[in-house]
Amino acid sequence: MILFLQQIINGLSVGSIYALIALGYTMVYGIIKLINFAHGEIMMAGAYFAFLVGVHLGLPFFAVLIISMIGAAVLGVFIEFIAYKPLRKAPRISALITAIGVSFFLQNLALVIFKAEPKIMPNLIVKRPVNIGSLQIGTVTLATLALSIGFMIILDVFVKRTKPGKAMRAVSEDKDAALLMGINVNRTISITFAIGSALGAVAGVLFGVMYTQVYPTMGVMPGLKAFVAAVLGGIGLIPGAVLGGFVIGMVETITKAYLSSQWSDAIVFGLLIIVLLIKPTGILGKNEKEKV
Amino acid sequence: MLKVENIDVYYDKIHAIKDVSFNVKKGEVVTLIGANGAGKTTILKTISKLMEPSHGVILFEDQPLNKMQPHQMIYLGMAHVPEGRRVFAKMSVHENLQMGAYIRKDKAGIESDLEKVFNYFPRLKERINQPAGTLSGGEQQMLAIGRALMSKPKLMLMDEPSMGLAPILVQEIFNIIDTIKESGTTILLVEQNANQALQIADRAYVLETGKIINSGDAKELLADDTIRQAYLGG
Numbered sequence: 001m002i003l004f005l006q007q008i009i010n011g012l013s014v015g016s017i018y019a020l021i022a023l024g025y026t027m028v029y030g031i032i033k034l035i036n037f038a039h040g041e042i043m044m045a046g047a048y049f050a051f052l053v054g055v056h057l058g059l060p061f062f063a064v065l066i067i068s069m070i071g072a073a074v075l076g077v078f079i080e081f082i083a084y085k086p087l088r089k090a091p092r093i094s095a096l097i098t099a100i101g102v103s104f105f106l107q108n109l110a111l112v113i114f115k116a117e118p119k120i121m122p123n124l125i126v127k128r129p130v131n132i133g134s135l136q137i138g139t140v141t142l143a144t145l146a147l148s149i150g151f152m153i154i155l156d157v158f159v160k161r162t163k164p165g166k167a168m169r170a171v172s173e174d175k176d177a178a179l180l181m182g183i184n185v186n187r188t189i190s191i192t193f194a195i196g197s198a199l200g201a202v203a204g205v206l207f208g209v210m211y212t213q214v215y216p217t218m219g220v221m222p223g224l225k226a227f228v229a230a231v232l233g234g235i236g237l238i239p240g241a242v243l244g245g246f247v248i249g250m251v252e253t254i255t256k257a258y259l260s261s262q263w264s265d266a267i268v269f270g271l272l273i274i275v276l277l278i279k280p281t282g283i284l285g286k287n288e289k290e291k292v
Numbered sequence: 293m294l295k296v297e298n299i300d301v302y303y304d305k306i307h308a309i310k311d312v313s314f315n316v317k318k319g320e321v322v323t324l325i326g327a328n329g330a331g332k333t334t335i336l337k338t339i340s341k342l343m344e345p346s347h348g349v350i351l352f353e354d355q356p357l358n359k360m361q362p363h364q365m366i367y368l369g370m371a372h373v374p375e376g377r378r379v380f381a382k383m384s385v386h387e388n389l390q391m392g393a394y395i396r397k398d399k400a401g402i403e404s405d406l407e408k409v410f411n412y413f414p415r416l417k418e419r420i421n422q423p424a425g426t427l428s429g430g431e432q433q434m435l436a437i438g439r440a441l442m443s444k445p446k447l448m449l450m451d452e453p454s455m456g457l458a459p460i461l462v463q464e465i466f467n468i469i470d471t472i473k474e475s476g477t478t479i480l481l482v483e484q485n486a487n488q489a490l491q492i493a494d495r496a497y498v499l500e501t502g503k504i505i506n507s508g509d510a511k512e513l514l515a516d517d518t519i520r521q522a523y524l525g526g
Contacts, residue, residue, distance in 0.1 A: 163394070166383070166387060166390065166391065167391075167394065169380070169382065169383060170380050170383065170391050173380045173381060173382060173383070174378055174380060176342055176362075176374070176378070177374060177378040177379075177380065178363075178391075179342065179362040179363045180340060180342075180362070180365075180366065180371070180372045180374065180378075181363075181366065181391045181392060181394045181395075181439075181443075182363050182364070182365075182366035182367060182394050182395040182443070183363055183391075183394055184363050185363065
């Protein structure tokens with residue numbers, strides 16, 4: 001029973017990382033209907049930013065985290081500006097292929113700059129077990145869970161209550177109507193990329209600290225699984241990304257613990273297929289009919 | 293207040309608007325009438341910069357609009373109630389009205405204008421926290437008009453506000469347009485319901501396949517036999 005509870009907490013912790021990445025996918029999809037396949041690489045870049053700052057400047061965890069978030073946000077906005085913005089009116093497939101291209105470009109750029117061998121992430125969070133009753137949980141697991149949930153709450157408040165957050169929702173619903181309200185659509189799209197990328201960086205830093213390694217292809221699998229999470233929950237929906245992330249993290253952890261670690265990825269992707277067969281719009285997605 | 297001079301607009305290669313010129317003076321209600329596909333919506337979209345004319349000039353308060361961005365138009369005092377209402381379906385009625393006041397910073401003024409909109413449309417107040425997508429067509433139209441009013445516009449562009457509404461609602465919407473006019477807002481109204489439009493308008497332009505074929509005093513056009521036959525059902 002204790003072991004099972006511990007697995008649940010591990011699952012939540014891994015899931016919260018997927019959820020953070022999935023938020024970036026879903027926000028970008030919500031606003032420009034693009035699956036930003038380079039998002040996993042933003043997460044990787046975030047981890048490298050943290051590695052550089054952590055090793056060379058020796059700053060404490062929160063300073064490293066914030067610098068990494070800013071770095072990733074700038075990178076995300078820059079990518080949108082040079083790669084996606086010129087394709088705003090092009091067919092969606094063109095932007096999608098471009099996103100895959102950007103993903104490969106960033107992976108190879110990291111390979112050139114940092115070489116293939118993994119870098120060791122400095123111990124940004126002191127690693128020791130914490131006893132909660134008879135449960136023993138690592139500080140990294142707890143910090144991951146707490147930080148992820150904290151950022152999700154901040155995001156929720158931002159999107160629901162603040163003016164730029166409301167502008168974001170307006171743009172994602174109807175760009176022309178948003179323009180008529182005086183909303184600067186290009187700037188709103190940039191803000192969306194900045195926030196999505198910063199959340200991806202948080203995931204990258206936590207992932208790097210959890211597995212102590214940073215390497216050029218580290219964004220590929222988490223990125224793919226987070227994409228699955230976003231689709232599973234209902235792409236374009238913020239609560240869907242969070243739910244999908246936790247479901248994927250949980251299923252993966254439980255299968256690894258009780259079934260087979262080799263099969264866990266196959267089960268995760270199989271789950272996506274099943275959910276999409278039953279409910280093509282994802283768990284929280286609705287088939288919306290426009291009122292005429 | 294608004295001068296449209298010799299504009300041509302294309303959809304790819306389709307020449308939708310052909311050398312159209314007209315003007316709207318301060319305090320007037322001017323209507324563009326014409327059949328479906330005559331180019332009425334295209335003209336409004338071109339004025340609010342959602343489309344670009346290939347040729348010609350549009351002046352708002354003597355300022356040419358050719359270098360302006362679409363999101364800047366509302367800062368000049370222009371508000372557009374688009375065809376098909378285009379309310380933000382997942383946002384609440386209150387949030388939709390807040391988006392209408394997006395460019396304003398005067399909190400007290402926004403609150404008092406909100407009350408004004410609720411006075412025009414008490415039904416919106418009853419549904420203040422409901423997502424706009426759950427409103428009826430007529431209520432959505434009221435919301436679209438209210439949202440445009442929240443920017444305190446000098447000029448309102450209204451695109452088919454009566455489209456698809458029950459006759460009793462059509463009357464209600466036109467009464468509101470009349471009230472907005474009385475409050476001093478200039479209105480450019482596009483309508484297929486030519487009869488109603490001509491009754492509240494000061495002047496009108498008749499549009500046919502992208503060209504203005506007739507214009508004049510709204511009451512005179514209302515009495516004109518050829519207009520009656522073509523647009524008012526005899």
